[in-house]
Amino acid sequence: MKTILALLAGATFALAATAAxxxxxxxxxxxxxxxxxxxxxxxxxxxxxxxxxxxxxxxxxxxxxxxxxxxxxxxxxxxxxxxxxxxxxxxxxxxxxxxxxxxxxxxxxxxxxxxxxxxxxxDGQGFLVRDARKVTSALELDKSKVCVQAGTTAEDNTKDYFAANGMTLELVTLPTSTDLVKAYEEGKCDTLTTDVSQLYALRLTMAKPGDHIVLPDVISKEPxxxxxxxxxxxxxxxxxxxxxxxxxxxxxxxxxxxxxxxxxxxxxxxxxxxxxxxxxxxxxxxxxxxxxxxxxxxxxxxxxxxxxxxxxxxxxxxxxxxxxxxxxxxxxxxxxx
The missing domain is CATH 3.40.190.10 (Periplasmic binding protein-like II)
Known part of the structure; x- marks a missing residue:
């Protein structure tokens, strides 16, 4: 009897799980x-x-x-x-x-x-800077003012990368990607960081996309x-x-x-x-x-x-x-x- 009840209970649970x-x-x-x-x-x-x-x-x-x-x-x-x-x-x-x-x-x-x-x-996280800075690597970004979006993995990744490479930074945290671009173009930061794919997309929204470059460095795994x-x-x-x-x-x-x-x-x-x-x-x-x-x-x-x-x-x-x-x-x- 216990076996039969157990089977019935299992069947009922399976049906409930299937419905859910x-x-x-x-x-x-x-x-x-x-x-x-x-x-x-x-x-x-x-x-x-x-x-x-x-x-x-x-x-x-x-x-x-x-x-x-x-x-x-x-x-x-x-x-x-x-x-x-x-x-x-x-x-x-x-x-x-x-x-x-x-x-x-x-x-x-x-x-x-x-x-x-x-x-x-x-994807992976990268950095965008003005071409006029003549920066070729993220390892040259010591003492940069970096704009990053709140609520993303990019914030901690950036801190970790700078610390691991003995560099200092000032992090400017903003709520949306639109705010990132605005702050960057207004000079409130000199570096913008997020996923490389997003950097390419955000560059298109800037007044002069050709004046900005995405550095080759990828500092994280972003699947x-x-x-x-x-x-x-x-x-x-x-x-x-x-x-x-x-x-x-x-x-x-x-x-x-x-x-x-x-x-x-x-x-x-x-x-x-x-x-x-x-x-x-x-x-x-x-x-x-x-x-x-x-x-x-x-x-x-x-x-x-x-x-x-x-x-x-x-x-x-x-x-x-x-x-x-x-x-x-x-x-x-x-x-x-």
Missing amino acids: SAQTLKTVKDRGELVCGVSKGLPGFSAPDASGKWTGFDVDVCRGLAAAIFNDPNKVKFVPLSADERFPALTKGDVDMLSRNSTWTLEREAKLGLLFTAINYY LGPVVRQGDDQWFNLVKWTIFGMINAEELGVSTTTIDAALASKKPEVIRLVGNDGKFGEQLGVSNDFVVRIVKAVGNYGESFERNVGAASKLGIPRGINQLWSMGGIQYAPPVR
């Missing part, structure tokens, strides 16, 4: 749109264009996920959040996910109860990616496989221009990716052709990268370690199988 794990996806479907937390305006990553439409590398993740769920990349409500606002907003349920240049750290998962789903951009709340495995997996789907699509040559050929492909890996074999999408709670929907909406990983932040964009950031593992980088996704 489907909560976010069901909420999103019932609402009819995804609510995605993004930055307050970071060119190339997430920013509204002249018509007010949100675009960027991080925005493509949100639109790709909306395409996977609704077959419509426009069914997204974008909520701009500062660094200080982002994690409380996610924890409280004001947004379904974050896709806004956030660094994956142990404390953010263990203490804040969040989960980073995948790394869609391998960036979408974030969700803990306790919802189905939602975690779906967001994660939105990224993995885009990476696998690039690796297999499935793009916006080859998608029709991919649907007729005889290659086993491509057949699975586009949903013509297996029920992989259904296992995530969406259509089996979810990767096809994503690629049609925003392209594969490489297309999104180049269009928004890479060589084809105004930022012109080298692909570097964000190149596929098969092309000399470290970007890599598990297989669809």
Whole structure:
């Protein structure tokens, strides 16, 4: 009898856990749109264009996920959040996910109860200075006045770097990236520090971008990616496989221009990716052709990268370690199988 009761209790717990794990996806479907937390305006990553439409590398993740769920990349409500606002907003349920240049750290998962789903951009912290200073290395920044954004990993990284190299600094902490640029251009600091990708983006917003350089030094590991709340495995997996789907699509040559050929492909890996074999999408709670929907909406990983932040964009950031593992980088996704 005890065994039977134990089995029944276990089954009841499993059913309850399964129901709980489907909560976010069901909420999103019932609402009819995804609510995605993004930055307050970071060119190339997430920013509204002249018509007010949100675009960027991080925005493509949100639109790709909306395409996977609704077959419509426009069914997204974008909520701009500062660094200080982002994690409380996610924890409280004001947004379904974050896709806004956030660094994956142990404390953010263990203490804040969040989960980073995948790394869609391998970054590192750097420094931007005026070209007129003729500085070529961060090791020449002793006695600098450095602007840094509050609520980011950059604040502690900067202190550690200067201390480790026997240099002194005056740290100027500001609430938003817009404030960083304003203070820097007004001469309230002579150095600006944040993730290298963000430095390229912020330089574009300056009056004379060509007067400023990003130093070659990278002083930290900053793996960036979408974030969700803990306790919802189905939602975690779906967001994660939105990224993995885009990476696998690039690796297999499935793009916006080859998608029709991919649907007729005889290659086993491509057949699975586009949903013509297996029920992989259904296992995530969406259509089996979810990767096809994503690629049609925003392209594969490489297309999104180049269009928004890479060589084809105004930022012109080298692909570097964000190149596929098969092309000399470290970007890599598990297989669809």
